[in-house]
Amino acid sequence: MNDRDRGEKGDILLEMKDVVIDGFSDERWHEIIKGVDLSLKRGEVLGLIGESGAGKSTLGLAAMGFARPGCRLTSGSILFDGMELRTMPEVDKQKIWGTRIAYVAQSAAAAFNPAHKLIDQTIEASLRKGMFSVKDAQADAIELYRAMQLPDPEKIGFRYPHQVSGGQLQRAMTAMAMASRPDLIIFDEPTTALDVTTQVEVLAAMRNAVERFNTAAIYITHDLAVVAQMADRIKVLRYGVEMEEAETNKMLTAPENPYTKSLWSVRSIYKEPETSDDHILEIQGVDAAYGKGMNVLHNVNISVPRGRTVAIVGESGSGKSTTARVITGLLPPVAGQVLFNGEALPPKLEGRSKDQLRRIQMIYQMADTAMNPRHTVREIIGRPLEFYLGLKGADLNKRIIELLEMIELDESFADRLPGELSGGQKQRICIARALAANPELIICDEVTSALDQIVQEGILKLLLRLQNELGVSYIFITHDIATVQAISDEIVVMLQGEVVEQGLKNKIMEPPYPEYTKLLLSSVPEMDPNWLTNLLKARAET
């Protein structure tokens, strides 16, 4: 029994039937949403999940009768409290927006007007509704800030958006949505851009707000574990079509649709951790700084066993990417050294030999910007072969085909441009490019973070297979604990430029934990609807 059960829900508030939405691109209208139904009762929370391109945001905005420029609500019915929103003139819809239906955007920093104070923007909609006088509205807003657990609620409203942090802005935005006591709030990926530890607080605040005022909500996200905390029912969307809808508990334990099942199964990879005393790379006592500023890395010591995977985990600002830059020579350390195969590497990139450069390769997070859009796949993979190994002509072609096979792509991909490839395909080409140099160590910098769950699974499986076959070592930089579970042998936890912990995966993922590791690991949402409640209780008790 879900202990979030809030008793009787009211009658139907929102009824969307057979909604079709078109988007305009390439000079034509394409269907984005292809006939979806959605219904919501008063006080109910519906989770809308799907991968990128599923149309979740579009559908969410359509629930309020809004279509972005370049989109149109082609057909179907959108009934909100008996009013047909699809064909209503905008002037009438304006009376509902902000007062009876509110929207919480993905990026709070972009959604607040930099020229006005937070509190003015917070009470703008409720003043229009005529609910309060200005003084009362401000007092109410301050109460909402307090409910959202914002620091210094009396004064924070009188600040400007740029004076406040991202997580705080997200909570302020929720307060802004609640200010006019709407019947329905649409949350559009509100915690996607936040660190895991901040996310916990924001999720708690949002849930409190919704429960307190018995607001109905549509919660849009791609994160399964997060939606499990927030929703009474979950609807799965794929390419504009509904795949399945069910109550949260049932959806999590017994999904019926094959697509839903495959989404759930993604977190099933697990590598048995092994280690070795033969260290291919050793970072010893490294301090690093950008320019003449303060050190961003403090006495970092990391060792990478040969043929194994070390995952470097941390939130934004922890120094993971900086460490990668020190290893590759882009940022020479202020103190300390990096040993590769026992020998010290020249600190600067320019001082290293071609062979030294060849043995360490890097794969980037965004495959879009990691490949030159004007080079074909053949040129992208072929260049390292040419440059490092001197391959030409028929030998070059043969090797390119071999590499394509290794990354499970067909020979016909060789003459394509990156713009013609899907996300997973692009990242595989980047992997092939790294492999072409016959490296000993590959640094993977958040390589799966920008990909959908199913595609991530494919890439991780590929990387594991390649490690088995070729014996290549990996440094895997990530902020996602599930990925770490899947792929690593050893884990390094970093916080604000220091190594907080390092060791075998199974040792680290067990208690007792040092303070930060505990915080980090416990902040990762799990697919248990009671997780958030239990966590908050546990934290309140300590």
Next chain:
Amino acid sequence: MHPIVRTIIQRLLLGLFTLFLVSLIIFSSIEFLPGDFGEAVLGQAATKETVAAFRRELGLDLPAYQRYFDWVVGVVQGDFGQSFSGRASSGQDRSRSVIELIGPRLKNTLFLATMTAIIAVPLALFLGITAALYRNSIYDRVINATTLTTIATPEFFVAYILMLLLSSLYNVFPSLSGIRADMTFWDKIYVSTLPSLTLTLVIVAHMMRMTRAAIINLLASPYIEMARLKGISSSRIIVRHALPNAWAPIATVIAFNLAYLVVGVVVVEVVFTYPGIGQLMVDAVRTRDVPVVQACTVIFAGTYIMLNLIADIIGIISNPRLLHPR
């Protein structure tokens, strides 16, 4: 000290420094005159002594930095030296001081420029903002096509077409705009109408396009969409949400185009033989009357730098991140 005040002072100093460097360039250009320019100015018949005396008068026997210093001191006091014209090969010097030549001309040009700016700026802003609001309507498309045509057309073409229509075919305005000091204010306006109209057409075309682009860019901001989603009416969105963020880009557009006005004035004055500083400069270039050219350049450059500085400062003042630092 508030960071804004510091930033403004920094900009001012930067502007002064730029002016200083520009003056160096203008001043040192005289170094590049071919050696025989003395003869060129005074005429073939000039003797060695007169040429030498001329060179001495220009201070060409003094070291460069001292000449520059003297020149700057003079400029600050309004003395730009004597014009090259009016000197005879016999050594007789009937040249007038540059400031005498420039003074009245400058006044006329300022009159023309102000007259144009007063009409052009509000008109261009209005057209630009409305075109942005009614993007892709017939109104917008017509304005776009017209302004695109206008900015691609040379100013003298526009000028001559206007002259053809409004002066020759229909004798509404005089084609040659001679201002005399004794004219009444309204007479001056009447005589200056054709050149002002030409400039207005050209400036409005440029400014309107830039304003439109700036407003469209602004309206695409996420916080504008958020305001719509809060149910705020279009007019209130424009006034309370868009406008406060629009000052900076619009100020930049205005300053840029006023600077353009400064340059456009030259051609227009020549076409309509309007006695302004632009025409003076062109004549001086043709006769290679270097002191006059230098003085005109200093005035134009100074105005240009000042206008850009004002735009910069408006941008700074209207930036909330600088007004309210963390």
Next chain:
Amino acid sequence: MSDDQTYSAAAEVGQIKLQRSRFKRSWIELKKAPPTAWFGLIMIIIYGFVAIFAPWLAPFGEADSSFSSFQPWGDGHIFGTDQIGRDIFSRLIFGARNTIGIALVTTLLSFAIGGSLGLIAAINQAWLDQLISRLVDVLMAIPGLIFALMLLSIFGSSTIGLILIIAVLDSTRVFRLTRAVSLTVVVMDYVEAAKLRGEKLGWIMRREILPNIMPPLVAEFGLRFSFVFLTIAALSFLGVGIQPPTADWGSMVRDNASLIQFVRPWVTGDAFGANWGRLGEDIKLASPPLLAAGAIALLTISVNFVVDWFLHKTSGLKE
């Protein structure tokens, strides 16, 4: 969707998007172009044709003043003759070659200077970038036309001088644009990947950066050409640009400008026939400056139409 669809990574990898050849893609774009762009393209081709084949197209020489002056239209001289008896039609044709040719050379030179400096500044991003950028800031602090006038008064109005002065002054804008565009490319991961490989600077500039900054640079070339062309025409009009006897549209406007004032006023209440007939005669009389100025305007308008369409296409604005 059928139930036995497999939703796996392999399926996603197997997806193939439609591939069109570069040629086919360009043709599709051209067909979608608005009428203004078509008009512009056709006019540019005509102008180019006239400029290249001028000596064969013109009936008379550009400096051939053996005819009587101010002849009316017709009778061996399509547009009549100018103030010292040269055939206007031939001068217009040669003017195309001269003015366009000089403007083209100047723009190419301006791009060579501004483009390479901009690229260097973007790659360096340190002291060299600061130095060149400050220098360019100072140069741009003086309005272009004014600066050109000043330099011309010093160095005199020779064709070479004209080309050099305008090229150097205009290269400041090309520098700014190239630098800005290159900066967006230089921070891309694929440039860093090339650096990590150990590629030399020349290779990176040639193979990684240059192909990706071409579209905005091509558009800018059109705009700068148009601007340079107008500036040269304006300077020639003012009498300090291209010097006689070289045929040039700007100076042709200047030489015959006074003719415009001889157009007689439109008499109101007059019979229709008489007014139009007289207007026709007068326009033909006043035609030399109008034709030359019109030729200038038509070319720059055409270039601007094409550049406008190109920018609209590549910027991908969701209008």
